[in-house]
Amino acid sequence: MSYTKRFDGRGQDEIRPMSAKVGIIPRADGSAMFQIGKTMALCAVYGPRDLHPKFMQNPETGILRVSYNMMPFSGHGERVRPGGGRRSKEISMVIQNALLPVLDLKDYPNAVVDVFVELPQTDAGTRCAAICAAAMALADAGLEMKDLVCAVATGRVEDKIVVDLNYYEDSHEDGADLPIAVLPNSGKVTLMQMDGEMTKEQINEAITKAREACKKIYEVQKAALKARFKR
Amino acid sequence: MNQELKIHLLRALSKNVRFDGRKALEYRPITVQYNVSASAEGSAIVRVGGTEVMAGVKLETGKPYPDTPNQGNLMVNAELLPLSNPAFESGPPGEQATELARVVDRAIRESKSIDVHKLVITPGEKVWSVSIDICTINDEGGLQDAACLAALAALKNTKMPKLDQDNNVDYDADKTKEGLPLAKEPVEVTVVKIGDHFLVDLLSDEEKAIEARLTVAVTEKGTVCALQKGGATPLSPEEIDKMIDIAQKLAPTLRKSL
Amino acid sequence: MKEEILVQDKEIVVPGETVAIGMSFLPGKGAYRDNDKILAQRLGMVSVEGKVIKLIPLSGKYIPKMKDRIVGKVFDVLMTGWRLEINSPYSAVMTLKDATSEFIPRGADLTQYYGLGDYVVCQISNVTSQKLIDVSMKGPGLQKLRGGRIIEVNSQKVPRIIGKDGSMVSMIKQATGCNVIVGQNGLIWIDGEPEKEVIAVKAIKKIEEEAHLGGLTDRMAAWLEKETGAKVSPMAQPEQAEEAPPSHPHHFGGSQ
Numbered sequence: 001m002s003y004t005k006r007f008d009g010r011g012q013d014e015i016r017p018m019s020a021k022v023g024i025i026p027r028a029d030g031s032a033m034f035q036i037g038k039t040m041a042l043c044a045v046y047g048p049r050d051l052h053p054k055f056m057q058n059p060e061t062g063i064l065r066v067s068y069n070m071m072p073f074s075g076h077g078e079r080v081r082p083g084g085g086r087r088s089k090e091i092s093m094v095i096q097n098a099l100l101p102v103l104d105l106k107d108y109p110n111a112v113v114d115v116f117v118e119l120p121q122t123d124a125g126t127r128c129a130a131i132c133a134a135a136m137a138l139a140d141a142g143l144e145m146k147d148l149v150c151a152v153a154t155g156r157v158e159d160k161i162v163v164d165l166n167y168y169e170d171s172h173e174d175g176a177d178l179p180i181a182v183l184p185n186s187g188k189v190t191l192m193q194m195d196g197e198m199t200k201e202q203i204n205e206a207i208t209k210a211r212e213a214c215k216k217i218y219e220v221q222k223a224a225l226k227a228r229f230k231r
Numbered sequence: 232m233n234q235e236l237k238i239h240l241l242r243a244l245s246k247n248v249r250f251d252g253r254k255a256l257e258y259r260p261i262t263v264q265y266n267v268s269a270s271a272e273g274s275a276i277v278r279v280g281g282t283e284v285m286a287g288v289k290l291e292t293g294k295p296y297p298d299t300p301n302q303g304n305l306m307v308n309a310e311l312l313p314l315s316n317p318a319f320e321s322g323p324p325g326e327q328a329t330e331l332a333r334v335v336d337r338a339i340r341e342s343k344s345i346d347v348h349k350l351v352i353t354p355g356e357k358v359w360s361v362s363i364d365i366c367t368i369n370d371e372g373g374l375q376d377a378a379c380l381a382a383l384a385a386l387k388n389t390k391m392p393k394l395d396q397d398n399n400v401d402y403d404a405d406k407t408k409e410g411l412p413l414a415k416e417p418v419e420v421t422v423v424k425i426g427d428h429f430l431v432d433l434l435s436d437e438e439k440a441i442e443a444r445l446t447v448a449v450t451e452k453g454t455v456c457a458l459q460k461g462g463a464t465p466l467s468p469e470e471i472d473k474m475i476d477i478a479q480k481l482a483p484t485l486r487k488s489l
Numbered sequence: 490m491k492e493e494i495l496v497q498d499k500e501i502v503v504p505g506e507t508v509a510i511g512m513s514f515l516p517g518k519g520a521y522r523d524n525d526k527i528l529a530q531r532l533g534m535v536s537v538e539g540k541v542i543k544l545i546p547l548s549g550k551y552i553p554k555m556k557d558r559i560v561g562k563v564f565d566v567l568m569t570g571w572r573l574e575i576n577s578p579y580s581a582v583m584t585l586k587d588a589t590s591e592f593i594p595r596g597a598d599l600t601q602y603y604g605l606g607d608y609v610v611c612q613i614s615n616v617t618s619q620k621l622i623d624v625s626m627k628g629p630g631l632q633k634l635r636g637g638r639i640i641e642v643n644s645q646k647v648p649r650i651i652g653k654d655g656s657m658v659s660m661i662k663q664a665t666g667c668n669v670i671v672g673q674n675g676l677i678w679i680d681g682e683p684e685k686e687v688i689a690v691k692a693i694k695k696i697e698e699e700a701h702l703g704g705l706t707d708r709m710a711a712w713l714e715k716e717t718g719a720k721v722s723p724m725a726q727p728e729q730a731e732e733a734p735p736s737h738p739h740h741f742g743g744s745q
Contacts, residue, residue, distance in 0.1 A: 025369045026281055027316055029550065038269050042368065044314040048550060048578040059619065062578075067321050072308065072364040073271035073287025077402040079362050082310060083323065102504070107552075109619055111578040116314040116321075118366065120285060121268040139504050139532040142549020142645070146521070146530065147505030185505045185528070225503045225532055229547060229701050233606040239638050243683035250638065252687040436638075 003158035007168045015152065015164040015213050020132070020224035022140050030141025032224065034133035036152075036217075037166060038123035043133035045141040047113035048105070062108030066096040066115045068130055074122045076167050091127045098131050098181040098191035099138065102145045113143065124170040125153035128179050131191065136221050140228065148221055150214035151181035151191060154206040156198050161205045163213045178203065180210035184218040187211050237425075237440045244428045250436060251280075256477060258432040259373075261488040263380070265388045272406065273389025277381040277488075279432060281371035283315075286381035287364050288389045288411075292399055295351070295358040303350020304360040307336035309367075309378060316370040316435075332365065334419065334459045335379045338448035339363075342456035344415035345386065357398050361386075361411070372435040375446055376485065379419035384489055386411055417456050418485040420478035421446040424462070424470065429477055445471065447478035451486065455479075498537050501547070501701070502529040508542055517543025534701055547701055551577045551644035551674040553613050553622050558631070560639065560672030561624060563607045566599050573609070576641060576674045579620045583611065587625035608634040608678065610670055637668065637680030640690055642697045644675035649700040650693055657696065657706060660721045664713035665689040688716050 010016070016037030025031035028044035035041070051057050068091045072079050095117070105113065115137065117130040128151035135149040155165045155177035162169065170177055176196020182189055189207065198206070240250070247254050259280025268274040271287035295302060309332035313319040324332065339345065350359040363385060365378045390406040423430045424443045433441070442464035448457035455475060460466065466474070492511030496502060508520060509527040516522050520542050521530045529535075533544035553559075553575065561573035561581060570584040585593050588602060603609065610631050615623040625631070642650065651658050651671050662669050667681030667689045679689050692713060699705055710721050 025283075025314060027369050027371065028314070030548065042314065046313075046317050049317070050578065050580075067313065069312075069321075071268070071285075071287065071366050072362070073268055073274060073289050075270060077400075078291055079289035079364070082308065082364075108578055111620075114313070116312070118312055118314050120274075120287070120366075121270045123269075140548060142531060142546055144519075144530045145504035146528075148503060183505070185507070222503050222506070226501050229501055230698070231702070233608070235634075235636055236638055239636055239680075243686070246683050248683040248687060250687070250690070252684070252691075 003160045003162075006157075006162060008166060012160055012162050013209055013212065015216060016166070018217065018220045020136065020220050022136050022224045022228040028137070028141075030137045030139070030143075032133045032136035032140060034129050034136065034221075036125060036129055036132075036164065038121055039119070039125050039129045040121050041117055041119050041126070041129040041133040043115065043117045043130065043137040045113065045115050045134075045137040045143075047141070048108040048111040049114070051110060051112035056112075057110040059109050060106070062105030062111040062113060064096055064100055064103060064105065064113050064115065066092045066099070066117070066134070068092040068095055068117045068127070070119045070122060070126070074119050076122065091130070094127060094191060094193065095130050095134060098151065099134055099149055101188075101190050102135075102147050102149060102183065103138070104144055104146075113138070113141075124165050124167045125179070127151070127191075128153045128181070131181050132217060132221060136225055139225055147183045147185050148218065149181055149190060150184055150217040150221065151179060152210050152213045152217060153177060153179045154210045154213075156196065156202055156206070161202055161209060163209050178206045180207060182211050182214040184214060240437065240440055241426045241428070244425065244430070249430070249434075251434060255428055255430045256481065258481070258484060261380070261485065263384050263488050265384065271385070272392055273385045273387070273411075275381055275384030275388050276368070277377050277384060279373050279377045279380075281369060282373050282377050283368040284374065284377040284381040285366045285368055286378070286385035287366075288385045289362045289364070290389070290392055290400060291360045291362070292352060292357055292394065293360050294356065300355040301351055302347040303345075303358040305340055305345060305347060305363075306361070307332050307339065307363045307365070307382065309335065309365040311367050311370070311374075315367040319370075330459070330461070331375055331378055334375065334446055334448075334457065335363075335365065335382050337457040337459075338379055338417040338419055339382065339386075342415045342417045342448065342450055344413060344417055344450075346412040346414050349412035352394070352398050370435065372438050373421070373432045375421045376419050376432065379417070379448070380485055380489070383416055383418065386413060387416075387489060415450045415456075416486060416489070417448045417450050418482050419446050419448045419457070420481045420485065422474040422477050424464065424466065424474075429474060431477070431481060445474045445478075447475050449479055449482035453479050453482075494537060494542070496535050498535060499701075500535050501533070502535055502544070503532055504529055508535055513540055515541045517541045519544025519546065546645045548643060549645055551575070553577055553579065553581070553616050553674070555613055555616060557613045557673040559611060559613065559624070559674040560634070560670065560676035560678055561609055561611055561674075562639075563603045563605055563609070566605065571599065571603050573611070573624065575622070575624075576644065576676050579622055581611075581613070581622040581624045583624050583626065587614065587623065587627060590627060603633065608639055608676075610634060610672065610678070634670070634678050637678050638686070640677050640679065640693065642675050642677060642693060644673065646697045646700045647671060647673055647675060649705065650677070650696050652706065657709065660706075660710055660713060661689050661692050664717045664719045664721045665692075685717070688713075691716070
């Protein structure tokens with residue numbers, strides 16, 4: 001079986017329409033919204049700030065703490081019970097690891113930078129959308145960053161490598177998903193996970209396609225950050 | 232609150248000028264946006280000044296509660312998301328979130344604003360369950376009233392989904408054009424007492440000076456369908472009368488924004 | 490090899506954006522070098538001074554600096570002094586000897602001097618590498634704040650709110666008749682007639698939002714005139730920016 005036409009008619013390398021806005025939560029130190037297709041992520045950054053509980057403090061550097069959560073009405077079908085669970089915990093950690101390489105928190109011993117991501121609606125690619133929103137929010141908060149971070153959910157559906165999977169492609173039985181986060185200026189990868197079965201060649205193809213897609217995402221993030229300051 | 236700051240606030244109130252220039256019984260500008268979550272069956276965002284609250288409605292089918300076999304189920308849940316205020320922490324709802332949800336729940340449930348008898352599919356076996364989830368997005372004060380308005384707006388925005396042959400919801404199909412059986416539209420006005428002054432729609436700074444508060448839920452007919460008193464200072468019957476009066480006068484303003 | 494600045498002066502750039510190419514450029518604050526490129530290290534406004542390229546921050550928390558005059562809030566009373574919140578990731582400590590030249594007897598109730606919730610204007614006297622911060626109240630203009638109210642702005646905007654030689658803040662004081670003390674940490678104390686205070690707060694918030702735009706001083710002068718009817722002159726008045734408001738003398742004693 002050959003996956004010649006995607007469920008929603010997109011090209012193999014085509015990502016869904018995107019939109020982004022920075023500064024959406026005035027109370028936060030930094031905030032941003034990132035939407036790709038129907039998946040929307042809201043992110044607020046608080047920090048650097050005092051860290052409790054005290055035993056988590058690190059006297060050599062500030063720490064990054066990410067909390068990812070789906071709003072109860074954001075799931076594909078039934079209501080999502082609040083409280084996160086193991087999936088949310090893992091995704092929070094993965095987002096943290098994707099963002100850490102661009103940050104230098106050594107000037108903030110014992111402090112924490114809290115990143116909260118909430119999703120009001122989802123259609124796959126949630127951890128990637130969360131990373132894109134968080135990168136903008138961290139920049140908005142005035143933190144020193146070597147680069148922004150872009151992420152997109154690539155994957156295999158039957159025999160094709162596609163970019164920006166939606167819910168139906170993500171849950172397709174003959175497939176694999178491979179979310180990837182990339183630093184736009186160096187092209188280096190800061191997040192990579194895979195579920196399913198792929199050959200090495202397919203993985204390399206996915207990474208190449210992810211880098212290409214992330215160039216478009218970067219333009220959207222840049223524009224949103226610059227639009228924050230009215231002219 | 233710092234005593235000096237409270238004295239300063241009272242001085243401003245004696246001239247009917249609050250810290251942001253509003254009068255004591257004036258709400259900030261209110262806007263409502265519908266259909267903000269494509270995955271919810273109904274959703275809305277309510278903005279009161281800078282405060283922003285989102286509410287979403289999810290519909291499911293299931294068994295009715297054993298003691299109400301001919302009624303649908305209703306649940307209201309609220310989360311004070313850490314996103315919205317540096318003082319909010321992750322974790323299960325605390326006192327404030329629980330009170331917020333329960334006061335909204337009472338207004339909707341006790342006013343019978345949703346006719347739960349019309350939510351029955353097969354008596355005793357299958358009924359609709361309505362879950363309202365309220366999430367705060369930006370907290371600049373006045374969450375209670377904004378939350379109730381958001382819940383009501385989300386209910387108004389709700390469209391019933393299609394059912395499959397087993398009378399379970401088919402979330403993949405398009406929704407029907409039918410809405411919920413909404414019989415009443417309760418809105419909440421929280422009236423606050425500071426010194427000898429009554430205020431509504433408090434900013435976060437002003438909230439620190441609250442002596443007593445009374446949340447009053449009012450229907451379109453002007454009847455009161457829920458009450459909640461908070462704050463450490465007791466209220467006299469005359470004050471309560473005055474506060475309910477204020478709520479009844481201001482409720483139409485809130486309802487108009489829907 | 491190419492030597493080129495890729496962006497305009499005062500352009501807003503994002504982290505990782507290439508600002509210049511060439512080995513002759515020097516990365517100033519907020520920029521860093523990666524091989525032959527100078528990159529932005531934060532979201533900010535580009536400022537080119539000769540060969541030095543730096544980034545002016547438009548957001549970010551207050552980082553305490555020696556000698557900064559700030560507004561702090563007492564939130565803890567210690568055995569040997571007080572702990573203050575200073576709108577920064579770190580709190581500050583004020584010891585007895587830095588609080589006053591008055592003699593404080595052993596075992597005295599320290600809340601008689603500064604109680605929980607009190608706001609003070611103080612000066613940063615020491616910052617260690619581990620971010621332990623000391624503040625002092627001994628100096629001109631440093632005092633406990635009585636009455637009035639506190640608003641918070643982003644500390645990066647404070648220079649614009651004060652203006653060159655205090656010109657911006659004195660325009661606000663002139664037009665509204667309010668007393669205004671601006672802390673370097675973004676906490677600002679305002680005291681005046683209620684309606685005028687509202688205008689002063691609006692003015693400060695307007696400056697905060699438009700801090701990165703040019704012509705701000707003239708724009709604010711026109712805006713203040715329209716709002717208050719009072720004519721203001723955007724001229725430098727250095728004394729006013731530093732002077733202590735006369736109605737709040739530097740004294741202790743008595744609970745609040």
